[in-house]
Amino acid sequence: MKRIPLIIVACFFFMALQAQRKPVATVQLLTQLEENMRNYANDIVNAPEAAERAVADSFFTRALVQALKVPYSFSYPFDSLQTISRLYAPDSSFRIITWQIMKDFTYYRQKGAIQFHTQNGSLQLIPLYDNSAFTDNPVDSVRTNEQWIGAVYYNIIQKTFNNKNYYTLLGYDENDARSTKKWIEVLSFDAKNRPLFGGRYFTYTNSAIKPAQPAYRFCLEFKKEANAKLNYDPDLDMISFAHLISENGEPGVKHTLVPYGSYEGFKWLNGKWVHVPLVQEVDPRTK
Numbered sequence: 155m156k157r158i159p160l161i162i163v164a165c166f167f168f169m170a171l172q173a174q175r176k177p178v179a180t181v182q183l184l185t186q187l188e189e190n191m192r193n194y195a196n197d198i199v200n201a202p203e204a205a206e207r208a209v210a211d212s213f214f215t216r217a218l219v220q221a222l223k224v225p226y227s228f229s230y231p232f233d234s235l236q237t238i239s240r241l242y243a244p245d246s247s248f249r250i251i252t253w254q255i256m257k258d259f260t261y262y263r264q265k266g267a268i269q270f271h272t273q274n275g276s277l278q279l280i281p282l283y284d285n286s287a288f289t290d291n292p293v294d295s296v297r298t299n300e301q302w303i304g305a306v307y308y309n310i311i312q313k314t315f316n317n318k319n320y321y322t323l324l325g326y327d328e329n330d331a332r333s334t335k336k337w338i339e340v341l342s343f344d345a346k347n348r349p350l351f352g353g354r355y356f357t358y359t360n361s362a363i364k365p366a367q368p369a370y371r372f373c374l375e376f377k378k379e380a381n382a383k384l385n386y387d388p389d390l391d392m393i394s395f396a397h398l399i400s401e402n403g404e405p406g407v408k409h410t411l412v413p414y415g416s417y418e419g420f421k422w423l424n425g426k427w428v429h430v431p432l433v434q435e436v437d438p439r440t441k
Contacts, residue, residue, distance in 0.1 A: 184230045187221040192234055195253070199237045204257050211255045215265065218251070219279070222267075226275035243321055244312040247271055250341075252282070252306045252325070259331040263287070264304025268349055280349060286327070293369040297351045303371065305337045311386050311393070315425030318342065320355075322427070324385060324393070329375070332409035336384040338372040338393060338420070338427070356420070358429035362405035363398050372420075372427070374398070375408040382413045387433075394419035394433045 194217060197210035221227060228249065232240055242249045252266035266282035284304030286292055292303045305325030313320050320342050327335040340355045352370035360366055365373050374395055376382040384395035396413035404410055420427035 180224060180226055181230065184221060184224055184227060184232075187217065187224070188230075188232055188234055191217045191221065191232075195235045195237050198253060198255050207255055207257075211265065218267075222269055222279060223277050227277070228269060228271050228275070239306050239308060241307050241310045241323075243310060245319070247319075250307055250310070250323070252304075254304070254306050254328065256328065261287075261330065262328045264306060264327065266302070266304070266307075268299070270347070293352075293365040293371050293373060295370055296353050297370075299349050299351075302351060303337070303339070305335075305339065309386050313422045320425075322386075322393070332378055333375050333411075334378055334380075334382075336374045336376075336382070336395070338384070340371070340427075355426050356429075357426050358420075363411065376411040376413075377401070377409050380412040382411075383417070387419075390419075390433065392419045392421050392430065392433060393427065 191214055194210045194214035198207055198214060201207045201210055221230075221232075224230075232238065237253060239252045240249060241251075248268050248270045250266065250268050252264060254262050254264045256262050264282075264284045264286075266284075268280045268282065270278040270280075272278050280299050282299050282302045282304070285297070285301040286304050289301075289303075297303065305323070305327050307323045307325040309324040311322040311324075313322065320340055323337070323339040323341055325337045325339065327337065329335045338356075339351055340353055342350050342353070344350055354368060354370065356367075356369050356372050358364060358367070365371075374382060374384050376396075376398055382396040382398060384393070386392070387394050394417045397416045397418050398411040399405070399414045400407065400410045401412055402410050417433040419430045419433040421430050422428075
């Protein structure tokens with residue numbers, strides 16, 4: 155039996171040692187960068203003056219991009235950035251990072267980016283540009299990352315149809331002083347892996363409370379203090395949301411809408427979210 159030359163053994167040992175050290179060094183660097191970003195992330199939301207929030211947002215954005223450029227940053231969670239949403243797709247093909255900045259109580263703007271998983275650990279990042287302030291009808295069309303309808307996402311649901319993946323994003327937008335919006339946005343990718351937001355994925359009957367059909371994304375807008383629920387229920391495999399009524403009998407006036415106490419929802423069927431008029435929610439105490 156031939157002996158393996160000692161120099162080859164040494165090379166393999168060195169490569170293995172480097173492979174072990176690299177993740178540790180990467181984590182240490184990202185931990186340090188995260189620590190530097192934490193105050194900026196907090197000040198985006200909590201600084202008392204608009205100018206301070208804007209400066210914090212600018213510094214945070216640049217610091218975030220620098221951190222994401224660190225090889226294999228995709229798997230680093232940035233858990234201490236509590237004011238920043240970081241959602242991984244269920245198949246781990248990408249994550250979407252979003253946050254919002256308030257100019258004053260009448261104006262909010264969302265920021266974000268999609269980071270893709272890459273085999274070699276390099277950065278593949280697509281920025282998202284909030285176009286909400288420049289459209290009169292935010293549900294009117296499929297949009298690219300440059301015409302994104304901004305939201306801070308808190309859940310992501312992966313579904314398939316005809317062997318294609320669809321990622322449904324649930325998000326919120328503080329909107330203005332009188333109302334809050336919650337969004338259901340279906341994200342897909344084209345042949346060049348470019349993000350497409352929205353499409354004809356919602357089946358429901360028109361009403362004063364829901365966006366007029368055809369709606370390329372779904373919006374639930376309601377009174378600021380109302381805190382209307384909209385989320386995915388894994389036990390029911392449905393998106394359920396609060397049934398809203400107007401406090402003064404004007405359902406078309408969104409800032410008068412409050413939860414009624416019952417729920418409706420959407421069920422994924424044949425590539426669409428089909429409306430379910432009444433949803434019987436599962437009591438968590440019975441799980």
